[in-house]
Amino acid sequence: MERWNELQRWMETIPPVDVEVEEKARKHVDNLTKPLGALGQLEEIVVRLAGMTGEVVPSIRQKATVVMCGDHGVTEEGVSAYPREVTGMMIHNFCRGKAAVNVLSKQFGSRVWVVDVGSRLEELPQGVIPCKIRAGTDNMAQGPAMTRKEAVEALWAGVDMACRMKEEGVQLLAVGEMGIGNTTAGTALTAALTEEPVAGLVGPGTGLDPEALERKRQVIERSLAVNQPDPKDPLDALAKVGGLEIAAMAGVALGASALRLPVVIDGWISTVAAWTAVRMAPRVQPYLIASHLSTEPGHRVLLDRLRLNPLIRADMRLGEGSGAVLAFPLLDGAVAAAEGMATFAELGL
Numbered sequence: 001m002e003r004w005n006e007l008q009r010w011m012e013t014i015p016p017v018d019v020e021v022e023e024k025a026r027k028h029v030d031n032l033t034k035p036l037g038a039l040g041q042l043e044e045i046v047v048r049l050a051g052m053t054g055e056v057v058p059s060i061r062q063k064a065t066v067v068m069c070g071d072h073g074v075t076e077e078g079v080s081a082y083p084r085e086v087t088g089m090m091i092h093n094f095c096r097g098k099a100a101v102n103v104l105s106k107q108f109g110s111r112v113w114v115v116d117v118g119s120r121l122e123e124l125p126q127g128v129i130p131c132k133i134r135a136g137t138d139n140m141a142q143g144p145a146m147t148r149k150e151a152v153e154a155l156w157a158g159v160d161m162a163c164r165m166k167e168e169g170v171q172l173l174a175v176g177e178m179g180i181g182n183t184t185a186g187t188a189l190t191a192a193l194t195e196e197p198v199a200g201l202v203g204p205g206t207g208l209d210p211e212a213l214e215r216k217r218q219v220i221e222r223s224l225a226v227n228q229p230d231p232k233d234p235l236d237a238l239a240k241v242g243g244l245e246i247a248a249m250a251g252v253a254l255g256a257s258a259l260r261l262p263v264v265i266d267g268w269i270s271t272v273a274a275w276t277a278v279r280m281a282p283r284v285q286p287y288l289i290a291s292h293l294s295t296e297p298g299h300r301v302l303l304d305r306l307r308l309n310p311l312i313r314a315d316m317r318l319g320e321g322s323g324a325v326l327a328f329p330l331l332d333g334a335v336a337a338a339e340g341m342a343t344f345a346e347l348g349l
């Protein structure tokens, strides 16, 4: 496992956030012309961004969302309200600029990078970044979703993408995904790594009725029983009950944090990926920003474990990075306030 060793060495390079710059940013924000703390979470965000980037007034003008795409063998078990072909269909939609993430990104002036790490599409539309590790995972209810080696390759695909984004001048990135069946994989992976009961994590995903939701819970339980993922070995759990796009998103978090790039997470599945990255390298945690709270029940559980407070509550459960992009104007607002507001000293107070 040479590539895994190499990745572990990469993880060791993740720098801690700069607490001195954080302290300076906190002082600056406290001196702005407003009651102490009155800009709420926006103040917290500016201070955290300062610590991540090392700049008292952080620059986050160049923003982009990476949408990791992959298919799931477990869809054979009838765990989604939609057929697995929708993954490929949506890849085409992303490339036409017509999915929610595209429209929101256009609205707020950011770019979308669509990456195929594991779809079943044989021919990719123009605009997709081809990084296919394999054409979909195997059915985890019958055996491992993928090999450890494949999981490591998918992690690296994410690290590489973060590096490419940094090279292109991206200053803050969001992670999104597309993969029919991935709420099943995400729930199984979370249950494996947290040892929380599946019943408290599982949700309807794209919209299962109560009967189908019960079946989904059983499929997840069976997948865990069949694979016996090791709760102390995030790579083992990721390979056995995760997904290619989940691994790639975890890789983006590992890559971005090593490069001091803030990472905005989206809903349930991207948060599972971020959690997996934090389990591999705890120093990833301070580089994460939670955009919104998904209606999937497991999301709250993981955000609490990550000690993250989502900016938006809008009952969304779309994925694609849509909720993360929606948080961009709030982040821009936070930085604009820190940059443009007068201090009490300037008013002679």
Ligand SMILES: O=C(O)c1ccc[n+]([C@@H]2O[C@H](COP(=O)([O-])O)[C@@H](O)[C@H]2O)c1
Pocket: 079, 080, 081, 082, 177, 178, 179, 180, 181, 182, 183, 184, 204, 205, 206, 207, 266, 267, 268, 269, 270, 294, 295, 296, 316, 317, 318, 319, 320
């Ligand atoms: O991000 C979320 O919170 C979220 C919640 C439910 C569904 N999704 C999206 O829906 C797909 C997975 O749902 P499912 O029901 O097929 O497992 C996948 O493409 C996700 O982007 C996303």
Ligand SMILES: Cc1cc2nc[nH]c2cc1C
Pocket: 082, 086, 090, 177, 178, 179, 206, 318, 319, 320
């Ligand atoms: C149509 C559709 C769009 C999506 N975008 C992210 N997940 C999705 C799932 C479906 C079903």
